[in-house]
Amino acid sequence: MALLGGVTIALIPDDSKDPDLKPMATVTVTGLIGSEKRTFFENADVKAELAKQGLVVQVDSTGSWTMREQAKSNPKLDFAFPSSSAPAQDIQRNWGLKDSPPVPFYSPLVIVTRESVAKVLRQSGMAAVDPAGVWTFQMDAYLAALESGRKWEDLPAAQGNATLSGRLLVTTTDPESSSSGALYLALLSYVANNHQVVSDDAGVAKVRDVLYKATSLQGAQKSSSDEPFRDFEAGVGRPLVFGYESQVATLPLQGQSGEDKVVVMYPDTTVFSDHTMVARTPNGQKLASVLRDDDALHTLEAKFGFRTADRPTAFAEQTKDHLPKLAPDLKSANVRQADVPSLDYLTKLTKAAKGAQG
Incomplete structure (x- = not known):
């Protein structure tokens, strides 16, 4: 599959005006990233902060599962940075690495919709x-609607809304190429398996249909x-879109006008996307350490909607005035975490x- 485009980070601090400072030696680090991190790595402030650490980073973005095959065929990569641990494990196995790869930041999976749709779901017992204005999506009620073949037209609250028709479905990416699609299957299978992680073939058979x-x-x-x-932003997508909370921070939603604003709904049981960096070389390891440990980068990561374990308050600080409303603390919002198989x-x-059968 063709790569979705390259991003080059090449801003190096200009110390030439200060005779007492020597220019920092720089290294070029080349890798693959999940497409949801593209906007983060394109940001000028991120580029400048990485440059202060002596890093020039060259990345291509692609789907996290597609990344596995690209990592196999490209021996010059310093790192691979998919959006969840499962493809990272596969890349780590292919590269023959033993150490546990670091997780610089994480993001819960959410459902993005419009306010009018969220109100229909709330009146129908599914939201x-x-x-505080934080929305949740009721996964057990949605599972029942999915299994019974419920349509939008079956919801009394949807009457008169011409945009709501057909099967009541959450739109996801292809789980064979994209981590968010695979994580949706992990979440749905967890709920359908009596809120237990699928860990045997009997569990797979139970949730197959x-x-x-x-x-x-x-x-x-x-x-x-x-x-x-992008389809949702352009107004051509389906009513319910499943993806990363971090992506919402990059949508130009501030200053929305009109009545039908964007709403972020947190599945009441959701999965977390652990953005896991597999470093193949010392240069890749240096980048992983900087992303994980640098306080200035923690602030920038939070600004783009990524949550960090080392500084959990950063997300709330950076998104407190964000529209649509984001949950500053998932526990307080009664959002439970499902285990990933x-x-x-x-x-x-x-x-x-x-x-596939069997």
Whole structure:
């Protein structure tokens, strides 16, 4: 699959005006990133902060699962930075690496919709909003609607809304190429398996039908997470789009006008996307350390919607005035975390969703 384009970070501090400072020696670091991090790496402030650390970073963006094959065929890569741990494990295995790869930041998976749609779901028992304005999406109620074949037209609250028709579905990316699509299967299988992670073939068999329905009824799926978000932003996407919370921070949603504003709904049980960096070389390891440990980068990561374990308050600080409303603290918002299956069982769930038997 063709890469989605290159980004070059090449801003090096100009110390020539200060005779007492010597220019910092720089290294060029080359790697692959998930498409959801493209805007972060393109940002001028991020470029400048990395340059202060002596790093010139050259990246191509692609779907996280597609990244596995590209990493195999490119021996010159310093790192690969998919959006979840499962493809990172596969890349690590292919590169023969033993150390646990670092997770510089993470992002919960959310559903993006319009306010009018969120209100329909709330009146139908599939969504709720707290006094602070944080929305949640009721996964058990949605699963029941999916299994029963419920349509938007079946919801009394949807009457008169011409944009709501057909099957009530959450739009996702292709789980064979994109991590967000695979994580959706992990979440749906967890809920359908009595809120337990699928860890054996019996569990796969139990959830097979609902995963196939949730995938096949979508028709053609996009290969990377930025594509459905761009469609949604342009007003041509479906009513419910599943993706990373971090992507919402990069949409130009501030200063919205009109009545039908964008709403972020947190599945009441969701999965977290651990953005995991697999460093193949010392230069890649240096970049991973900087992204994980540098306080200025923590602030920038939070600005782009990424949550960091080392400084959890940064996200709330940077997004407190954000529109649409984001949850400063997931625990306070009553958002529970589902466990993600092992790489082998996530692969089996993906095959089941695509119609493979056995």
